[in-house]
Every structure is written in structure tokens, then in C-alpha cells.
Amino acid sequence: MSVEAWTTLFVLLSFILYLYIGWRSRVRDSQGFFVADRGVPAIANGAATAADWMSAASFISMAGLISFLGYDGSIYLMGWTGGYVLLALLLAPYLRKFGKYTVPDFVGDRYYSNVARLVAVVAAIFVSLTYVAGQMRGVGIVFSRFLQVPVETGVIIGMVIVGFFAVLGGMKGITWTQVAQYGVLIVAYLIPAVAISTFLTGNPIPQLAFGFSDIVDKLDGVQVDLGFAAYTQPFANKSMLDVLFIAIALMVGTAGLPHVIVRFYTVPSPRDARFSAGWALLFIAILYTTAPAVAAFARYNLIESLHDRPVAEVQQLDWAQKWENTGLLEFKDTNNDGRYQLTPDEATNEIVINADIVVLSTPEVAKLAPWAIALVATGGLAAALSTASGLLLVISSSVAHDVYYRLINPQASESKRVMVGRVMVGFAIVIAGYFGVNPPGFVAQVVAFAFGLAAASFFPAIVLGIFDARTNREGAISGMLVGLVFTTIYIIGVKFYGMEPWFSGISAEGIGTVGMVLNFIVTWVVSRLTPPPPEAIRQMVENLRLPGDAPPALVDVGEEELD
Amino acid sequence: MNDRQRHHAYWKANTALIRNLLLVWAGVSIGCSILLVRPLNAISFGKIPFGFWMAQQGSIFIFVILIFIYALGMEKIDRNYKE
Numbered sequence: 001m002s003v004e005a006w007t008t009l010f011v012l013l014s015f016i017l018y019l020y021i022g023w024r025s026r027v028r029d030s031q032g033f034f035v036a037d038r039g040v041p042a043i044a045n046g047a048a049t050a051a052d053w054m055s056a057a058s059f060i061s062m063a064g065l066i067s068f069l070g071y072d073g074s075i076y077l078m079g080w081t082g083g084y085v086l087l088a089l090l091l092a093p094y095l096r097k098f099g100k101y102t103v104p105d106f107v108g109d110r111y112y113s114n115v116a117r118l119v120a121v122v123a124a125i126f127v128s129l130t131y132v133a134g135q136m137r138g139v140g141i142v143f144s145r146f147l148q149v150p151v152e153t154g155v156i157i158g159m160v161i162v163g164f165f166a167v168l169g170g171m172k173g174i175t176w177t178q179v180a181q182y183g184v185l186i187v188a189y190l191i192p193a194v195a196i197s198t199f200l201t202g203n204p205i206p207q208l209a210f211g212f213s214d215i216v217d218k219l220d221g222v223q224v225d226l227g228f229a230a231y232t233q234p235f236a237n238k239s240m241l242d243v244l245f246i247a248i249a250l251m252v253g254t255a256g257l258p259h260v261i262v263r264f265y266t267v268p269s270p271r272d273a274r275f276s277a278g279w280a281l282l283f284i285a286i287l288y289t290t291a292p293a294v295a296a297f298a299r300y301n302l303i304e305s306l307h308d309r310p311v312a313e314v315q316q317l318d319w320a321q322k323w324e325n326t327g328l329l330e331f332k333d334t335n336n337d338g339r340y341q342l343t344p345d346e347a348t349n350e351i352v353i354n355a356d357i358v359v360l361s362t363p364e365v366a367k368l369a370p371w372a373i374a375l376v377a378t379g380g381l382a383a384a385l386s387t388a389s390g391l392l393l394v395i396s397s398s399v400a401h402d403v404y405y406r407l408i409n410p411q412a413s414e415s416k417r418v419m420v421g422r423v424m425v426g427f428a429i430v431i432a433g434y435f436g437v438n439p440p441g442f443v444a445q446v447v448a449f450a451f452g453l454a455a456a457s458f459f460p461a462i463v464l465g466i467f468d469a470r471t472n473r474e475g476a477i478s479g480m481l482v483g484l485v486f487t488t489i490y491i492i493g494v495k496f497y498g499m500e501p502w503f504s505g506i507s508a509e510g511i512g513t514v515g516m517v518l519n520f521i522v523t524w525v526v527s528r529l530t531p532p533p534p535e536a537i538r539q540m541v542e543n544l545r546l547p548g549d550a551p552p553a554l555v556d557v558g559e560e561e562l563d
Numbered sequence: 564m565n566d567r568q569r570h571h572a573y574w575k576a577n578t579a580l581i582r583n584l585l586l587v588w589a590g591v592s593i594g595c596s597i598l599l600v601r602p603l604n605a606i607s608f609g610k611i612p613f614g615f616w617m618a619q620q621g622s623i624f625i626f627v628i629l630i631f632i633y634a635l636g637m638e639k640i641d642r643n644y645k646e
Contacts, residue, residue: 066619071600074618078592081623085588088630089581093637211609211616232615234600244597251592274637278630285623292619467578545574547641 006374007146014184014378015161018177018385022165025173030417033170034101034397035265040175042272046279048175049263051182053080053254053284055131056138056384059185064355067295070223070231072238074292079250081281081288086255086459088277093270094466094544095261102265102394103258103458104402110465111473112537114407119480121402123457124258127450128391128398129431131259135388136436139381145326145360146377155436158381159429162389166396166425170418174389175266181382186286188379192359193290195366196297206293219300226307227344231296238507245510252516253451256459259390262397270547298358301365306351307342314340319364328354392432396424449491452508456483456515464523469541475527483519487512573644580636584629591622 001009027033040048058080066073098106103124108117136155143154165173197206201213210216220230229236235243254260263280264273306314311333314320323329330352331340340350363373400421405412412420457480464471464479491508493499501507503514532538595603596618603614608621 071615071618074596074615077619078596078622081626082588082592085584085626085629089584089633207620210620211611214610216611232604232612234604234614234618240597244593247592247597271634271638271641274630274634278627278634281627281630285627289620289623542570545577546570547573547644 001370003370003373004147006371007377010371010374010378011147011381014382017180018161019164021176021180022169022173025165025169025176027168027170027172028418029414030101030401030421032172033418033421034393034401035262036170036172036175038266038268040266040268042267042276043279044179045175045263045267045272045276047182047283048178048266049260049276049280050283050287051178051185051382051386052263052390053260053280053387054185054287054383055135055387056142056380057134058287059189059380059383060138060142060356060359063291063295063298064358066292067299067358068355069237070229071234072236072243073295075238075243075246075250077288077292079247080254081284082247082251083254084277084281084284086251087260087264088274088281090463090466091255091261092264092273092277095462096264096267096273097270097544100265101262101401102397103261103462104398105406106465107458107461107476108402108406110537110540111461111476112534113473113477116461116473116477116480117402117406119477119484120458120461121398123453123480123484124398124402125395127257127454128259128394129435131450132388132391132395132428132432133435133439135384135391136432137439138384139388140436142377142380142384146374152437155433158385158388158436159433162385162392163426163429166389166392166429167422170421170425171262171266171393174393175263177389178386181386182283184382185379185386186283188375188382189287189290189359191372191375192363192366192368193294195368195372196301196362197293199366200297200301206290206297210293210296215300216296219296219303222300222303226303226342231299239505241504242507242510245506245513249455249510249512249516250451252455252459253512254454256454256457256462257450258398258454258458259387259394261458262394263390294362295358298362298365302353302357303342305365306340308339310339319361322364323357323361328357328360388432392425392428395428396421400424449488452487452491452512452515453484455512456487456519460516460519460523464520464527466541466544468524468527469538470532471523471527472530472533474530475523475525478526479519479523482522483515486518487515490515569644573640576640576643577637580633580640584633588626588629591617591625596622 031037062076065076095106100106104117104120107120108114136158139158140151140154143149143157144151165177193206194204197209198204200215201209203209203213216231220232223229223231264276267273267276305317306320314331320329324331332350333340334350341348342351343349360376363376400417404420405417460483461476461480490511494501494508503511506514595614600614600618603617604612606613608616
């Protein structure tokens with residue numbers, strides 16, 4: 001069978017599985033729709049969180065980015081895993097104990113303020129929308145690369161699939177499909193990784209082959225010979241300060257992303273939330289410790305098979321031909337010596353390699369059968385669909401729960417709340433699909449936003465809300481606003497208006513760290529200059545810190561009673 | 564101990580555990596993998612520089628272990644509290 005036939009078969013089978021799970025998990029009440037009845041076992045929630053977290057970018061692009069950045073690519077590896085330590089120690093168990101539905105729920109109740117709730121809602125929707133547009137585009141791209149379907153058609157197929165299980169099953173449907181999607185994506189990632197590791201080093205375990213074979217050492221030598229910085233040399237592309245700030249912004253941003261936090265509302269108890277975070281990071285780590293090995297092996301292999309080879313020889317390579325046709329690999333023998341040279345200088349470089357090639361071409365380079373190549377496509381789709389569905393639920397619950405139920409119509413019946421939830425999921429899918437078909441040119445650039453804003457807004461508000469009982473409404477609102485405004489202006493200025501990165505040369509990706517520190521300082525100071533929170537709130541914080549599963553008795557304090 | 568003291572002791576044990584684990588967390592990620600990466604690269608781990616290995620693999624393994632230490636540590640603190 002051809003690669004296309006295998007791909008079609010695998011993609012269809014996986015879609016049938018997702019639809020079946022979605023149908024089995026359909027729900028009727030709001031507890032089921034927004035937090036999966038709080039009945040997801042810790043290990044299953046771990047797998048769902050891992051699938052939710054690892055997007056099309058993690059699956060397809062990350063190894064490629066690392067292979068071009070070398071040491072400096074570590075910002076992604078550490079940044080997108082280290083945040084789980086913060087999440088497990090500082091946020092997840094307490095938010096589970098708090099026992100509501102969303103992140104704005106916590107912010108609004110803890111700071112006894114609908115203004116704080118609204119700031120959180122706006123930030124949650126903005127962060128999730130920027131993120132989801134890229135995912136839908138990813139679905140379309142996988143379809144077009146592997147099945148020669150137009151990108152637009154691919155996006156629409158993805159919308160229909162996600163729509164089915166998200167509308168019917170809400171959080172419950174999403175959770176159990178994500179568990180299945182994790183299985184698909186990790187198998188799809190590991191098979192080619194094991195194959196290329198065995199092919200180049202004879203050691204089938206990529207994590208071990210990375211440190212104990214001589215590939216990385218040889219790669220260092222080859223890179224230096226070609227005029228590049230050595231692969232393992234730190235700070236070749238970014239300064240130490242910038243690397244530090246980006247890594248922190250990604251870690252803190254990860255811990256503050258609403259679609260990750262809400263996953264911990266679905267487990268039965270705070271104890272399960274702690275273990276669940278451990279399982280989640282373990283499942284993520286399986287892919288994230290494989291990625292640097294794939295990155296180094298693929299880079300070495302690409303240089304060895306392409307650099308300084310005669311034109312005729314390169315034309316004999318099936319995979320080089322195939323990827324040249326897609327435009328992801330480009331050759332041009334500019335100096336007409338009959339060979340292609342890879343150099344760091346754009347004027348003399350004759351081989352242009354797109355970062356996505358690294359993962360996509362690995363199975364062919366390692367001479368795997370067509371079914372293994374098809375599996376990579378299915379895995380990429382699983383990664384994109386699982387992340388998209390988690391984000392869509394956050395957007396839906398922000399509107400249906402935080403805005404409609406908490407702010408507009410607190411008397412709404414159960415069935416009405418679920419109905420609004422379903423309609424909002426559908427609405428969010430249409431918007432995400434629209435951005436998937438017509439991607440705004442700035443999508444790739446605004447991803448920095450998602451992490452920067454999550455770091456500068458939610459993280460300090462939640463951490464102080466739990467660990468500092470004195471933090472009050474005035475402090476939290478001014479802190480979030482200062483963090484958001486500073487980070488937004490800096491990112492927009494640097495990315496779109498050519499502003500100098502005036503803060504010690506920190507790039508837009510890393511400025512969220514500064515926004516977070518500002519937020520902490522402003523919240524702390526303003527809280528101490530204004531009246532302390534009411535007794536009921538102090539009692540609630542006290543209860544959050546106690547063991548046991550009972551959610552703290554909540555007193556709804558109206559704003560008018562306070563003033 | 565009365566209830567209030569018990570609560571206080573529980574919270575203190577919890578925050579002490581969190582503080583210690585976060586110190587390790589910062590030590591491996593910010594310390595070994597970024598600020599000290601140059602000197603640590605002089606040492607080899609297997610066949611690659613140690614600082615580079617920490618940044619790309621070692622730190623991730625340690626992150627996973629830290630979360631499980633916390634979850635298990637809290638089990639113990641929870642048990643002591645109940646007795």
C-alpha cells in the first residue's frame with residue numbers, strides 16, 4: 001500500500017475512535033460539561049493534560065527548532081516542562097480544593113470583585129484564541145502535506161470532528177478523547193525516533209543514545225567546520241540574560257495557562273491533583289526528552305547526506321526529492337560546482353531547510369515502511385486536535401459560565417447553562433476555523449503573547465491569592481492591569497512598531513517575566529496600602545490551606561456590601 | 564495541640580516542603596542549565612558536555628521526580644495531621 005493509502009486508513013480509524021469516545025461520554029449537566037463530573041482518575045487526567053498541552057507545534061516543529069538553535073533550543077525544553085513543577089506545588093491542589101469551574105471563578109471569588117473576574121475572563125479568552133488559531137491551521141497543514149487535501153478542507157474536517165465530541169461531551173468527551181489522542185501521538189513520535197536512533201547509533205533508546213553515542217560530539221565538529229557555532233555551545237543565538245528571561249516566562253506562562261489549569265478541576269480530590277500533575281509531566285517528558293535526541297540526530301544526518309554531495313547523488317535520495325517538491329527543502333547550486341554546500345552565510349548557502357522537515361522526514365530517512373510515515377501524520381493530527389479541543393472548552397466556559405451564569409443570569413437552570421455551553425463551543429469552533437482558513441499574518445508572532453500574558457496576569461494573582469491572605473481586591477486588580485498593560489505594550493512595540501528592546505535587550509518572548517515581577521510588586525504594595533480583605537475571604541483562604549477534600553464554605557460577598 | 568495550632572503546623576510543613584523543592588527546581592533549571600552552563604560544560608556526561616545535557620534532558624527528569632516527591636511528601640504530612 002502507498003503512504004497515502006496508509007495515511008487515509010490510519011486517520012479514518014483514529015477519527016472513528018475519537019467519535020466513538022465522544023458519543024460514549026455525552027453529558028447532560030453542567031458539572032459533567034465543564035469539569036467532567038470531577039471523576040477523572042489522576043493518571044488518566046495526566047495523559048489528557050499531556051495531550052492537551054502538546055500541540056502541533058510541540059509535535060512537528062519543536063525538534064526542528066532545537067536542531068537549528070542547538071543549546072539555545074533548551075528554552076523550549078525547560079520552559080514547557082518546568083512550569084509543571086510550579087503548577088503542582090503552587091496552584092493545582094488549591095484550585096481543585098476551591099472546587100469551582102474556571103480560572104476567572106477563582107479570581108472573581110477570591111478577590112470578591114466582578115471587575116477582577118472580567119479582567120480574568122478577557123485575558124483567558126485572548127490567550128486561548130491566539131493559541132487555538134494556530135492549532136486549526138496545524139490540522140489543515142497536516143492534511144495538505146500527507147493527503148494532498150487543500151488546507152481549507154483539512155481545517156473544516158478538523159472542525160467537524162472536534163465539534164462533535166466537544167459539543168456532545170463537553171469536558172468529559174474532551175478528556176477521554178485526549179487520553180486516546182495521547183496514546184496515538186506518543187506512539188507516532190517514538191517509532192521514528194527509535195528507528196533513527198538505531199539507524200545512526202545502534203542504540204534503540206534515543207534518551208541514552210543522545211548522551212552515550214558520539215553523534216553530538218561529531219555534530220559539534222561538523223558544525224564548526226562549516227562555520228556554524230558548535231551545537232552544544234551556549235548563547236550562540238541569544239544572550240544569557242535573554243535565555244534566562246525567556247525560560248522563566250515560558251515556565252511561569254505554562255503554569256498560568258487556563259486550559260492547563262482547568263484540567264486539574266476534573267480530578268476527584270486535591271491529592272489526585274498533585275499526583276495527576278506528576279503523571280502529566282512524566283507523559284510529557286517521554287516526548288520532551290526524545291525531542292533533543294531527534295533534533296541532534298536529524299541535523300547530523302541531514303548535513304551528512306546533503307552537504308557537499310554531488311547534485312546527481314542528492315537527486316537519487318527519494319526523501320530529498322519528495323520534500324523538495326513541497327518546498328520545505330530547497331537546493332540551488334549557485335556557484336555551479338556540481339555540489340550543494342550548506343553554509344551559515346545566506347549568499348553562499350545552497351541548501352535551505354525548513355525546521356518542520358526534521359520530524360516529518362525522519363521516518364523516511366530512517367528507511368521505515370510507509371505505515372510508519374502514515375503514523376506520523378495521524379500523531380500530528382492527534383496533537384493538534386487534542387490541544388484545540390481543550391482551548392475551545394476554555395473559551396466556551398469563559399463565556400457560558402463566567403460571563404453568562406456568573407454575571408448576567410445567576411438564576412439560569414442547569415439545562416440552560418449546558419445549552420449555552422454547547423452553543424459557545426460551536427461558536428468558538430467557527431471563529432477558530434475562520435482563523436485557521438484565513439490565518440492573520442501575525443499568528444506565529446503573537447504566540448509570545450499567550451505565555452507572556454498568562455505569566456504577567458494569572459500566575460501572580462492566583463499564587464498570592466493562596467499564599468498571601470492579605471492580598472486584596474485593589475491589589476490584585478492593579479497588579480493584573482499593570483502586568484497586562486506593560487507586557488502588551490512591550491510585545492506590540494517590539495514586534496510591530498520596531499521599538500528597540502530597551503529593557504536590557506530582553507526580547508518580546510521573555511518580557512512576560514518582567515511583567516510578572518511588576519505584577520507581584522504592585523499587588524503586594526497596593527494590598528498593603530488599602531483595607532484588608534473581608535473576614536469571610538480570609539476564612540476561605542484559611543480553609544483552602546487545610547487538608548481534606550471539602551471545598552471551603554463560600555460566602556458570596558457582593559461588591560455593594562463592601563463599599 | 565488545639566485546632567489552630569494543628570492548622571498552623573500543617574501549613575508550615577507544607578510551605579517548607581514547597582520551598583525546598585522550589586530551591587532544587589531553580590537550582591537545576593536557572594542555575595545548572597543557564598547561569599552555570601559554561602563552567603559545567605567543562606565536565607562530560609557520557610560523551611556530551613554536562614551543562615548541555617542538564618539543559619536538554621537532565622532538568623526534565625528532575626522536574627518529574629520533584630513533583631512525585633511533593634505528592635508523596637504531602638501524603639505523609641496529611642497522615643500526620645489526621646493523627
